Amino acid sequence: MSKFVKKNRDIPVEHYINGIKKADRVVLAQAITLVESNAKHHFEKAQQIIEALLQKKSKSIRIGITGVPGAGKSTFIDSFGTFLCEQGNRVAVLAVDPSSQVSKGSIMGDKTRMERLSRHPNAYIRPSPSGGNLGGVNRKTRETMILCEAAGYNIILVETMGVGQGEFVVRDMVDFFLLLVLTGAGDELQTMKKGIMELPDLVVVNKADGDNKEKATHAKREYNTILHYLKSYTEGWITKAVTASAKEEEGISEVWDIIHSFQEYTKKNHLFYEKRAEQQRNWLHDLLKQELYRYFYNHAEIKEQLIKTERTVISGEKSVASSALDLLNLFMEKKI
């Protein structure tokens, strides 16, 4: 990659902008690499490209897909994505793993995970970027979405990977959120993070095939009971549970029908665009806060002092409020 990075210093911004507008996959990949780079001069170039490609009203739908380990996310995305491509859609698959410091999913890995989809000319698959500065994975994924949409991908599938706060991060960057589960709500819900059951717009009980079909139908009923008690994430929309089999390709078109009705409903009452505007505002503020922390917690003297401070407040030697004030004064006095 370092070879490419050196070479692309001379490539003008217009090359990327025009290439993406013409849906050139190679140029799209190069632009995403710029977005994902942690180098300062790449950041500036990437922002120029993004600003030229920002759409006032994007025509895409952004779908987040999460699920318990083993729920068959890859197989589901392979089936679902292929189905969408065959209907004439152009589908981009992005992965988000906020816990990854180095890129875990390689392109080869993702291509093996989604064999059929990766061969489809209408599909574009991009693995999870690694962290780094200025908003990390969160920013990189959002900006990659913008580039993919500008290249004509009208359906963006964002998959959460790894452990951590991935679900909450992705929920706030998509229009529709799908939770993939398996049989047995009781056991499964115990392993999920708090509050996750209140995020999805649809719960899909996967692997409803063969011997498992009956168990899956039972799990669907259990999930519907729980969902009945919880508040829907999207105002006025009733989150339901359905069964599907990615392997036997059953229930896949029904999932799309539900997403389609959701889109119609939220566009009719303007919730769709209101939510997108809110997401933009949230993203700005998240980024501001995140970077403010980063300045603070990476400050050499703060770092050193903080270890001592934690110890004294836990042992009850010093009050929390006066300790915090001392640290903040230290930070404000110093030039960053």
Place this chain on the structure above:
Amino acid sequence: MSKFVKKNRDIPVEHYINGIKKADRVVLAQAITLVESNAKHHFEKAQQIIEALLQKKSKSIRIGITGVPGAGKSTFIDSFGTFLCEQGNRVAVLAVDPSSQVSKGSIMGDKTRMERLSRHPNAYIRPSPSGGNLGGVNRKTRETMILCEAAGYNIILVETMGVGQGEFVVRDMVDFFLLLVLTGAGDELQTMKKGIMELPDLVVVNKADGDNKEKATHAKREYNTILHYLKSYTEGWITKAVTASAKEEEGISEVWDIIHSFQEYTKKNHLFYEKRAEQQRNWLHDLLKQELYRYFYNHAEIKEQLIKTERTVISGEKSVASSALDLLNLFMEKKI
């Protein structure tokens, strides 16, 4: 109050420390007023008092009490608090209302709300402080807890009031969290904030009396079903639902028995102290972040620029990341 504020400038720190150690209610009230003051010289004095009274290992139990509007929080605390006082405990009742800018609950108001308890010599009732600087209500309540414990109150009841993030704030400052509900889980849960069902260590279906008894028993079963699916907040502890009637004083001693077993269980496996240490650490970091935001968002030039920036990122004129960077650079350049 301003008269008192002027006068107490000359009262030495030792007066407060010794008075509180002697459980002098008047001095305790004066010290809490210092803690609640937003004046800088009061803050410094308050911190000196707190540091002198910090206990290495507090013997108190801190119980958070929340509930849907109309669930009968005041009546429950009146009954429960009086029961605890009659058993020889000394009970302090604090209210937390993060949404209040000015103090909403007056002392008279709280005394009327909890008539029996407010007359008991073992009880001390303090209304919610108003916001203000450096950690606001959150800090003031935590510090008031420290003062009350130093004055010999061994049970601290922290009541959440108003709307907002009160439940989450209080959950992180108490050992045990109790959710008060009414009949009909289905309707009620729809009105609760997301994730709240995963906070309590005990759910109490209140008003289980007269005609309502049967409905309350049904609601208890419903809540136990939901709780079965959700993850307990406290590791290894199974959160259950029980019925109680504050009016007929039924189920009140059972609630205390459950809290008592909880305390035994968590002290035996050290979770009790580990959680308190974690809460101290969280408090420090929350305070740091909160104040860092406050510096940033109250900066005159940032304020002005932010309104414009929000507009341009929502309309798609400028990228979020470069907008955020511009604002941060503006902040870092300026001396605060």
